[in-house]
Amino acid sequence: MNSKFKYENELNKLIECEENFAFFINLAKESVRTAPEAFKEVFDNVLEFAKANNLNISKGWSYYYLGWYFFDLSKYDEAIENFLLSHDVFDTHECKKGVIYSCNGLTNIYCQIGQFMLANEWGLKGIYLAEEIGEKEELVILLINIGINYIQMKDYYKSKEILNSIKMLNHELTKRQIVACKLCLAEIEINIGNPAIALVYLDEVSKMDDELTVDTSDAFKLKGMAYVKINEYEMAKKEFVKSYDFSNLQGYTYEKCCALIEWAKLSYLIKRQHEAINVLKEVADIAKSSKFIIILKDTFHLLYEMYKELGNHKKSLRYLEEYISIDDQIYDYEQNQLMAKMNINHTKREANLYKLLYDKTELLSSIGQKIISNLDLNSIINIINKEIYKLIKTDIFGIAVYDTTMEEVAFNFVRGNSDLIETIPFNINDESSFGAYCLKNKADIIIGDVEQEYSKYVSSDYVNHNDSKFEKSRIYTTLIIKGRVVGVMTAQSYMENTYDTNDLNTLKIIANYSAIAIDNAMSYKKIEDIATYDNMTGFLTRFEIIRLGEIIYEKHRNKHNSFCVIMIDIDNFKSINDSYGHVYGDRALNKVTSSISQCIRTTDYIGRYGGDEFLLICPGADQKEAIEVAERIRNTICNNSYVIDDEVTVNITLSLGVYEFGKNDMSFIDGVKMADKYLYNAKKGSKNKVVSKLKSKHTKN
Structure with a gap:
């Protein structure tokens, strides 16, 4: 039966008075999750009826509840x-x-898709109106949701302050709201290192939560997370299984993914790495199809870190790039949405509760997104320097990146709103360095007058300055990721008493973003190097030598320069592996490639094309010059005896094919195929020779 006729009486009552929409609001609360398709049919018909009869408030509520559908x-x-x-x-x-209510809906959905700045914008507008008209019930709902938003942003202390501020409203909370607050506070305590307090909150929830809801799944998951923190791994696993099973049974896909992620973290922690990775891949598939962008981002980052620790650098690099791509998508979406007209009142009020919410959220989030998506240290410094003056009075800004393998660290300073970077090194054990003090003590510093206060932190060797441009006020904070110090950050001013704890907290937030970005940049560089170079030989990988060759080929074709490639193959290499085993084979390969490296020109590029086959690119060399290079390599190898063990010495020869590119060549790969053809001709004969178009054979020694 069509719902339009089923609820005809209730629809007609809307014409009499739109406050009668309360009937449909109650219906929505009962059926939005239990009977979603029937719910959709009802509200489609209500919307149609409201439009036809110019019932604007009913139309607004219809759009609102369809939004939740x-x-x-x-x-x-x-x-x-x-x-x-x-x-x-x-x-x-x-x-x-x-x-x-519409602001609350937008706060929820923007939080869900990682648009935290937009979530806060809409939440703040809703809070402003709720306070203005005295709607404490709606104010509580919005504060809870903004608290959840800050948890998603991993700003746990701010979330805790917001949730605790609800007590100041002197408003009786519903049981559902009390449960939501306690679950949020439990998650905060877990993440700030107080799992015992979290378990107290969760026990209180279990006594109250007599209805099976999404909160039930969340409570199981959080209890598991708390047990992980106190090393009760079996108890933790049981809770994650409960959360997963309940979510799966109820069709709560988002909550199921959250349970799986925590389960995967536990599996990895107890050395079941492959199980953890498989679970995360399952989460990634679900998150992609369901468009859970925050879950997808977190999953990619976990896969990146796990593969990095396992030494699988190719896959680690892949997931790091996926993570950065998702982060870029979030940032791009945010910028596009901010262009829309949102009519938000940005008036700042002095009340502490609202000051918390307005506290530089928009700019910090914007800067943070730019920083975390960057993989170049100089770019990170310049991004911060161009924006930080909007947050903190800054004449000089600097970052020092700390490599634990080195005792010396370098501060990269930018003076004023400039791209110029000044590098000033200091020793980690230097007792006259504020940076060294911070790194060694994992300490933050606020200095109002450096000449009066320096002795609190550094030795008497510190040099006083009479220059009026001397940086009198300073704040320092360490860059820490996973408990590991990766650097120190400072903002400095020529004026005295410039900074307070609010400025330091702002710098700490930027430092948190920067620590992640710097760690990613260093990992990316390391992984990129490993992905670029073959571990065994130190030569470029097949992918990289071909990519490089294609670039050189384009230059050759445009400038008509000479350009040759040489294909190199070790003769009878299989017999070495068969006779002595792969360990000795690898040693022989390493020694041969080391000899080849000494024979090529500084302008040449070499890569490992296959197992014992190599591709040498000779830019600027014609065929005759390339043949000379090839012969030099061949002679060096065949005239050497390679000791691969105390009792094992092998003699090795090479076959080589040389090809010079001509104007009729269609691609770099075409030239490689020609060099490979000449190599085949060399190996088909007696081997240990160079073959090219110029001469089908060159004399062997």
Whole structure:
């Protein structure tokens, strides 16, 4: 039966008074999750009826509840569209309560898809209106959701302050709201190192939560996380299984993914690495299809870290790039959405509660997204320097990156709003260095007058300055990731008493973003190097030598320069492996490639093309010059005896094919194929020779 006719009486009551929409609100609360398709049919018909009869408030509520329908189906674009339509209708017709609810819907969905700045913007607008019209119930809901948003941002202390501020409202919370607050506080305590307190909150929830809801799944997961923190791994696993099973049974896909991620972390912790990776890959598949972008981002980062620790650098690099790509998507989406007209009142108020929420969130989030997506240290420094003056008074900004294998560290300073970077080294054991003090003590510093306060941190060797441009005020904070110090950051001013704890906290937030970015940059560089160079020979990988060859080929073709390639193969290398084993074979390969390296020109490039086959690129060399290089290599190898063990010495020869590119060549690979053809001709004969188009054979020694 069509719901339009089923609820005809209730629809007609809307014409009499739109406050009768309360019937449909109660219906929505009962059926949005239990009978979603029936719910959709009802509200589609209500929306149609409201449009036909110019019932604008009913139209706004219809859009609002349809937004939640699409939210539960992970159809986030449709959900956002409906919440925005709801907001515009309520705003146009001055229904402030409706505006508050639509703001809450947008806060939830933007938090879900990682748009934390947008979530806060809409949340703040809703809070402002709720306070203005005295709607404490809606104010509580918005504060809880913004608290959740800050948990997602991993700003746990700010979230805790927001949630604790709810007590100041003197408003009686519903049981559902109390459960939500306790779950949030439990998650905060777990993440700031107080799992015992978290378990108290969770026990209180278990006594209250007599309804099977999403909160039930979340409580199981959080209890598992708390048990992990106190090393009760078997107990933790049981809780993660409960969370997964319950979420799976109820069809809570998002919560199921969250349980799986924590389960994977536990599996990795107890050395079941491959199980953990397989679970995360399953999560990634679900997250992609369901568009859970934050879960997908976190999953890619975990896979990157796990593969990096396992030494699988190729896969680690792949997932790091996936992670950065997702981060870029989040940032790009945010910038596009901010261009939309949102009509948000940005008036700052002095009340501490709201000051918490306004505290530089927008700019910090924007800077953070730029920093974390960057993989170059100089770029990171310049990004911060160009934006930091909007947050902190800064005449000089600097970062020092700490390599634990070296005692010397270098501060990279930028003076003023400039791209110029000044590098000033200091020793980690230097007792006259503020940077060394911070690194060794993992300490933060606020200095109002450096000449009066330096002795608190550094020795009397510190040099006083009479220059009026001397940096009198300074704040320092360490860059720490996973308990490991990776550097120190400072902001400095020529004026005295410039900085306070708020400035230091702002610098610490930027430092947190920077620590992740610097760690990623260093890991990316290391992995990129490993991915670029073959571990056994030190030569370029097949992928890299071909990529490089294609670049050189384009230059050769444009400038008509001479350009040759040489294919090199070790003769009868299989017999070495068969006779002595692969360990000795690897040693022989290493010694031969070391000899080859000494024979090539400084302008040449060499890569490992296959197992015992190599590709040498000779830019600027014609065929005659390339043959001379090839002969030099062949002679060096065949005239050497290679000791690979006390009792094992082998003699090795090479076959080589030389090809010079001509104007009719269509691609770099075409030339490689020709060199390979000449190599085949060399090996088909007596081997240990060079073959080219110029001479089909060259004399062997």
